[in-house]
Amino acid sequence: MTREALLESRGISKSFFGIRALANVDFEVRAGEIHALLGENGAGKSTLVKILTGAYRRDAGTIALEGRPVSPRDVGEAQDLGIGTVYQEVNLLENLTVAENLYLGRQPRRFGLIDRRRMEREAKALLAGYGLHLDVGESLSHYSVAVRQIIAIARAADLSGKVLFLDEPTASLDAREVDLVFGILRELRSRGLGIVIITHFLDQVYAIADRVTVLRNGERVGCRAIADLPKRDLIGMMLGRELDEETHHRAEISAEAAHAPAPIRFRDFGKRGSVAPFDLDARPGEVVGIAGLLGSGRSETAFLLFGIDRADSGHLEIDGREVPLASPPEAVKLGFGFCPEDRKTDGIIADLSVRENIILALQARRGWAKPLSPREQAEIARKYIRALDIRPPVAERPIKFLSGGNQQKVILARWLATDPRFLILDEPTRGIDIGAHAEIIRLIEQLCAEGMALVVISSELEELVAYSHRVVVLSDRRHVRELRGAEISTQSIMAAMAADPEESAA
Amino acid sequence: MSARAPLIRARNLPFAATVVIFLAAYAFCVAQFPNMLSTRVAGNLLTDNAFLGIAAVGMTFVILSGGIDLSIGSVIAFTSVFVAVLVRAGVHPAAAFALALAVSTLFGAAMGLMIHGLSMPPFVVTLAGMFLARGAAFLISTESVPISHPFLDQLTGLYYLLPGKGRLTFLGLLMLGVFLLGSLVAGRTRFGANVYALGGGIQSAELMGVPIRRTTIQLYALSGFLAGLAGLAYTLYTSAGYSLATVGVELDAIAAVVVGGTLLTGGSGLVAGTFFGLMIQGLIQTYIVFDGTLSSWWTKIVVGLLLFLFIVLRRVILLFHERTGRSTDQRAFAGG
Numbered sequence: 001m002t003r004e005a006l007l008e009s010r011g012i013s014k015s016f017f018g019i020r021a022l023a024n025v026d027f028e029v030r031a032g033e034i035h036a037l038l039g040e041n042g043a044g045k046s047t048l049v050k051i052l053t054g055a056y057r058r059d060a061g062t063i064a065l066e067g068r069p070v071s072p073r074d075v076g077e078a079q080d081l082g083i084g085t086v087y088q089e090v091n092l093l094e095n096l097t098v099a100e101n102l103y104l105g106r107q108p109r110r111f112g113l114i115d116r117r118r119m120e121r122e123a124k125a126l127l128a129g130y131g132l133h134l135d136v137g138e139s140l141s142h143y144s145v146a147v148r149q150i151i152a153i154a155r156a157a158d159l160s161g162k163v164l165f166l167d168e169p170t171a172s173l174d175a176r177e178v179d180l181v182f183g184i185l186r187e188l189r190s191r192g193l194g195i196v197i198i199t200h201f202l203d204q205v206y207a208i209a210d211r212v213t214v215l216r217n218g219e220r221v222g223c224r225a226i227a228d229l230p231k232r233d234l235i236g237m238m239l240g241r242e243l244d245e246e247t248h249h250r251a252e253i254s255a256e257a258a259h260a261p262a263p264i265r266f267r268d269f270g271k272r273g274s275v276a277p278f279d280l281d282a283r284p285g286e287v288v289g290i291a292g293l294l295g296s297g298r299s300e301t302a303f304l305l306f307g308i309d310r311a312d313s314g315h316l317e318i319d320g321r322e323v324p325l326a327s328p329p330e331a332v333k334l335g336f337g338f339c340p341e342d343r344k345t346d347g348i349i350a351d352l353s354v355r356e357n358i359i360l361a362l363q364a365r366r367g368w369a370k371p372l373s374p375r376e377q378a379e380i381a382r383k384y385i386r387a388l389d390i391r392p393p394v395a396e397r398p399i400k401f402l403s404g405g406n407q408q409k410v411i412l413a414r415w416l417a418t419d420p421r422f423l424i425l426d427e428p429t430r431g432i433d434i435g436a437h438a439e440i441i442r443l444i445e446q447l448c449a450e451g452m453a454l455v456v457i458s459s460e461l462e463e464l465v466a467y468s469h470r471v472v473v474l475s476d477r478r479h480v481r482e483l484r485g486a487e488i489s490t491q492s493i494m495a496a497m498a499a500d501p502e503e504s505a506a
Numbered sequence: 507m508s509a510r511a512p513l514i515r516a517r518n519l520p521f522a523a524t525v526v527i528f529l530a531a532y533a534f535c536v537a538q539f540p541n542m543l544s545t546r547v548a549g550n551l552l553t554d555n556a557f558l559g560i561a562a563v564g565m566t567f568v569i570l571s572g573g574i575d576l577s578i579g580s581v582i583a584f585t586s587v588f589v590a591v592l593v594r595a596g597v598h599p600a601a602a603f604a605l606a607l608a609v610s611t612l613f614g615a616a617m618g619l620m621i622h623g624l625s626m627p628p629f630v631v632t633l634a635g636m637f638l639a640r641g642a643a644f645l646i647s648t649e650s651v652p653i654s655h656p657f658l659d660q661l662t663g664l665y666y667l668l669p670g671k672g673r674l675t676f677l678g679l680l681m682l683g684v685f686l687l688g689s690l691v692a693g694r695t696r697f698g699a700n701v702y703a704l705g706g707g708i709q710s711a712e713l714m715g716v717p718i719r720r721t722t723i724q725l726y727a728l729s730g731f732l733a734g735l736a737g738l739a740y741t742l743y744t745s746a747g748y749s750l751a752t753v754g755v756e757l758d759a760i761a762a763v764v765v766g767g768t769l770l771t772g773g774s775g776l777v778a779g780t781f782f783g784l785m786i787q788g789l790i791q792t793y794i795v796f797d798g799t800l801s802s803w804w805t806k807i808v809v810g811l812l813l814f815l816f817i818v819l820r821r822v823i824l825l826f827h828e829r830t831g832r833s834t835d836q837r838a839f840a841g842g
Contacts, residue, residue, distance in 0.1 A: 075713065075715070076715050079715065087713065091709075091710045091713040091714060092710065092714070093702075093703050093706030093707060093710050093711065093714070093773070094706060094707075094773075095517075095702065095705060095706040095772075095773035095774050096699075096702060096703065096706060096773075100699060100702075101714075104699060104700075104703055104714050104715070104716065105696070105699075105700075105714065105715045105716060107696060107699060109696075112695075113690070113694040113695060114693075114694045114695060114696065114698075114699065116694070137515070138515060139515070139516065139517050142516070
């Protein structure tokens, strides 16, 4: 291509406390294009965007806007240069009017006072340019998320007008609203803006983007025109595995066990706006893996299975009887356990000791009226510290002083202490070192061998292939495929992720 | 083509409710005591509440930003003692006034600086400020310090004679001026817009380019300045400075702000609302004086009930808002 780059960055590097977030990343946006920036969690997308929009300072590398080197020191400076950002959580103020939101900080003034009439007139005209006709004197809280998103885009484009970064602009919009926002992005593209969108909806990437840059582990995997990039190749770039890679599959449960009716059966389970209705069986001694890209509904599935989100369709059968599942305490009573993805916020209670963290779920299940005696508590803690090899083996140490892998083991111990029949693990190996990684996997296999029913969600496909008896593949918030036995390989999982939802549903 | 602006917007409903309550309460009072419908009562209402009103304007700004200023009552007391002692020492009152205002403004600015710099909750910082200012007032004098000076007599003697023999005094006029200016600053300046923006959410405001540090410091400096001005008004009103005076006035100011329809958590409200909130409080007191048998504590009880009423009203408006929001939205696109 001969068109010149509008915003061009070369060799951007950034570390946080010695941990590398970006290494030597090149990235460019042209005028009049929509450029998608893709990557899994932790790939470095948001770090890159924050550097380019002035929120972070880079450690190394150059940024050039229209050929001139720039170094925005803060968001305001980037804005003045013409680089605008619309964040995921719409960053407008609900309590202000639409017009005030559009012109905050640059209100038209007359005799030193804000000229409200002129401000509202200009706001009206600005929005009319996007086909939006509304009462600009009304509070923003009056309007839906989609309208707010458009107002945010209008503000950023009006304010900056060269390069626009959009972080997950469609995350909370329905299909009609997404079309609306895309229409506006196309309009801005035709006006010659360079637009960068970060999204995890691959279908939307194909619908709107011209080119795509993929990051993985802080490095640039590649930059390609979307027109000649098949979806399977794109997924391959994101997950970092060659499609022809050979992987082997280990386990398979006996034929009669696989055909016997499962004791835990979710039927037509789903929630509007979260995950489309799905069926899921869990059998003792079986690991069901759940695979899908970020945002495909992985964690949402776990939330439904554990009653954190209340399903609005379908039912749960246990041992042939229909039982209600509306809250985590009910799930705990049914013998379910759940280790969430984000340990720090959802799992551990940082200031409590290892012992207290371990006995938490068991105590909740018994009810607070029947406290475990100190001796029982100490015994349980000792048992699991030894069984899971938690280090350091000190029951009274606050959990925040343990490493990530050991924290994960404590959470596992918390649920094992309740002797669950069905355990859900969401990304059990994220953010822990290699040694602990192998230990957690061995533990999963051991629990399974002892007859527990497990659901494991992971973005590590090799891991899933290694221990799963069945793998459910998610895409676009629905369960698109179930692979079993010899069918399971990283290749078949990725193929299922890439398939069109309509095709696989047929 | 485009949606027409409604007569009263949802966010102004609490203000409208305050005005309606004020008018209804006044009508009720007049029905009981026809004498209350006189410029004399109106004039006294303004004069008697002048110092509280001036402080309440500052409080309105602080609350609109999502903060709170608990130091107001103490700053009023400090200013009054400070001025009284200076005047007795022979300083000209005008100079003493200027000095007192400078001190209270700096005091407010320092609190703003701490709130921003240490990212401490305003509640904590201004609580410390409250003790500090009160303590400083005691340090100057524990006694009531009466003062008299021709300049002061001149100021207190100033008034505009209303038809019906009511007096619009200097103090009343000062308060009206502060409310007028306050309204203009809140509604028609960028500083005012930034204050509302802070009340909507500091993080979002920052992302939208609002200068958080500058606005926070200016905000508490303004509140300090107005508390100082209220202290001067109080000194003129009582012709004395007393370090034990105006304990808890900050709470009366908060009550006036909230009854005036401003959201206690910030972001929504009007300075004009605070005026009516203040007048409702004053009206209750006047009613009790006219009645002669009621305990003055009824003021507190009625104010308490009104506060509850406004909390409930806010809830109701919010629920109503959520239900109607969607339909407005549909219209927005139908037009295009």
